[in-house]
Amino acid sequence: MxxxxxxxxxxxxxxxxxxxxxxxxxxxxxxxxxxxxxxxxxxxxxxxxxxxxxxxxxxxxxxxxxxxxxxxxxxxxxxxxxxxxxxxxxxxxxxxxxxxxxxxxxxxxxxxxxxxxxxxxxxxxxxxxxxxxxxxxxxxxxxNRRFFWNALHQRPWVVLKWAQCQNGYLDPRSSEERTPGAGSFALTGPEARAITHDWRSKEQAIAIGSNTALVDNPRLDVREIDAPSPRIILLDPSGELPASHPLFKNAQNLIHVVGSGHAAHGDFGCTWDIHQGIDNLLTKLYGEFGVMSVLIEGGAAVLSAFLDADRWNEIKTWTSAKQFHSGLKAPELPQTLLAPAYESNTEGMSGSDQWNWFIHPRVSKQ
Ligand SMILES: [Zn+2]
Missing domain, CATH: 3.40.140.10 (Cytidine Deaminase, domain 2)
Structure with a gap:
C-alpha cells in the first residue's frame, strides 16, 4: 500500500x-x-x-x-x-x-x-x-508496545534503569559501606531529575529491592513534572523491610513482595520466593495486581537478576561525568542492544550527565 x-x-x-x-x-x-x-x-x-x-x-x-x-x-x-x-x-x-x-x-x-x-x-x-x-x-x-506486549505475554513491560560513573560504578561505597540509612549517593546532577521523572511517569510502577530501600531510601516520585505518581513495588523476598520504612507511608497502592512466611506491609502484599523465578513474579504482578509496565531502578542485584533472566524490554542509563575507581559495580550492558527506531531522541546530555536509551533486539521484531 x-x-x-x-x-x-x-x-x-x-x-x-x-x-x-x-x-x-x-x-x-x-x-x-x-x-x-x-x-x-x-x-x-x-x-x-x-x-x-x-x-x-x-x-x-x-x-x-x-x-x-x-x-x-x-x-x-x-x-x-x-x-x-x-x-x-x-x-x-x-x-x-x-x-x-x-x-x-x-x-x-x-x-x-x-x-x-x-x-x-x-x-x-x-x-x-x-x-x-x-x-x-x-x-x-x-x-503501544506495553499494551501489545501485555496482550501477547500476560506480563508487564520491563524497563531497567540505572546511573553509573564513567568507570562503571553505581556507588563509590562498597556493599559493606552501604549501610541501612546511609542515604543515596548523588551520582547525577539536579538537571537529570526531570528526565528521570519523565521516565518514571511513563511506566505504571517503579520497583526497587529491599537493600536499595534500606540504604538509599529513594523518594521514587515524579515531583519535577505534572503527572500521577507510579505505584511502588518493593522486592523484599527475605522480609527485611520494617513496617516503619518511610516508603510504606508515602506511597499509594504500594505492592510489598515478600517470601512465604514473611509479613507484608503497605497496601498490597504479594507472596513470591526467589526460587520461583522472575517469570513467576512478573506473571503475578500482571495477573494479580494489574501492573502493565515497571521501571526497575535497582539495586545492582535486582537489575542483574532481570538481565540474567533476559526479562527486560528497555534499558535507560545515566552516565555521570564523575569518576571513581572502586565501590559497587554497575550491571554489564548486554552485548546486543538497539536504539529505539521510532524515537527522535535516544541519547542526550542533561547538565554534565549523559543518558542513553536502548531496547532489546526482540522488541524490534515484535
Ligand atoms: Zn473505541
Whole structure:
C-alpha cells in the first residue's frame, strides 16, 4: 500500500495526539484520531485520555465545528488503532463511525484484543466505507508496545534503569559501606531529575529491592513534572523491610513482595520466593495486581537478576561525568542492544550527565 504524503502527515498528527495520554491511559492503549475534509483540511482531532473517558474517535467527532459537520460524509478519518466494536465502558466507536459514514477510514494498527480483531474494520467495510490499514503501523506498534506486549505475554513491560560513573560504578561505597540509612549517593546532577521523572511517569510502577530501600531510601516520585505518581513495588523476598520504612507511608497502592512466611506491609502484599523465578513474579504482578509496565531502578542485584533472566524490554542509563575507581559495580550492558527506531531522541546530555536509551533486539521484531 502506497500512502500519500497527506496520509502520512495526518497519521503522524494522530500519533502525536495519542501521546497526550501517555501518563494516564493505561491499561487502555494510546489512540489518536484526525478527521479531514475532502480537500484535506483537518476538521477534527481527538485522543483517548484515560479509562472510562471518551475514545479518540468520539473526541475527534465532538471537536468538529457545526459549520464543518456537512463535510463529514466526504471526510477521511485517521485512527492510530482499529476502532473498537464491542460494548466496553463506552459505546463502540465502529457504530459511531458507521452512523457518520465517512468516505474513507485509514487505520495504522489492527487491535489485538480478541473482542476487536478485524471486527471494527470489517463492520465498517461492510457499511460501504473505504477502510485501509497499515499506515505507519510500526510507529504505532512501538507507541503501544506495553499494551501489545501485555496482550501477547500476560506480563508487564520491563524497563531497567540505572546511573553509573564513567568507570562503571553505581556507588563509590562498597556493599559493606552501604549501610541501612546511609542515604543515596548523588551520582547525577539536579538537571537529570526531570528526565528521570519523565521516565518514571511513563511506566505504571517503579520497583526497587529491599537493600536499595534500606540504604538509599529513594523518594521514587515524579515531583519535577505534572503527572500521577507510579505505584511502588518493593522486592523484599527475605522480609527485611520494617513496617516503619518511610516508603510504606508515602506511597499509594504500594505492592510489598515478600517470601512465604514473611509479613507484608503497605497496601498490597504479594507472596513470591526467589526460587520461583522472575517469570513467576512478573506473571503475578500482571495477573494479580494489574501492573502493565515497571521501571526497575535497582539495586545492582535486582537489575542483574532481570538481565540474567533476559526479562527486560528497555534499558535507560545515566552516565555521570564523575569518576571513581572502586565501590559497587554497575550491571554489564548486554552485548546486543538497539536504539529505539521510532524515537527522535535516544541519547542526550542533561547538565554534565549523559543518558542513553536502548531496547532489546526482540522488541524490534515484535
Ligand atoms: Zn473505541
Amino acid at each position: 502506497k500512502w500519500t504524503p497527506d496520509d502520512l502527515r495526518h497519521m503522524r498528527r494522530a500519533i502525536v495526539l495519542a501521546e497526550n495520554g501517555a501518563r494516564t491511559v493505561a491499561p487502555n492503549p494510546l489512540v489518536g484520531c484526525v478527521i479531514t475534509s475532502e480537500a484535506g483540511e483537518v476538521i477534527g482531532e481527538g485522543w483517548h485520555e484515560k479509562p472510562g473517558n471518551d475514545h479518540a474517535e468520539v473526541k475527534a467527532l465532538q471537536s468538529v465545528s457545526d459549520s464543518n459537520r456537512s463535510m463529514l460524509p466526504m471526510s477521511t478519518w485517521y485512527v492510530t488503532l482499529e476502532p473498537c466494536n464491542h460494548m466496553g465502558r463506552t459505546p463502540p466507536c465502529a457504530a459511531l463511525i458507521e452512523s457518520v459514514r465517512p468516505r474513507r477510514l485509514v487505520i495504522a494498527c489492527s487491535d489485538t484484543n480478541p473482542n476487536v480483531q478485524g471486527g471494527g474494520a470489517g463492520r465498517l467495510r461492510q457499511a460501504g466505507i473505504s477502510v485501509e490499514t497499515g499506515c505507519l503501523q510500526n510507529e504505532v506498534q512501538w507507541q
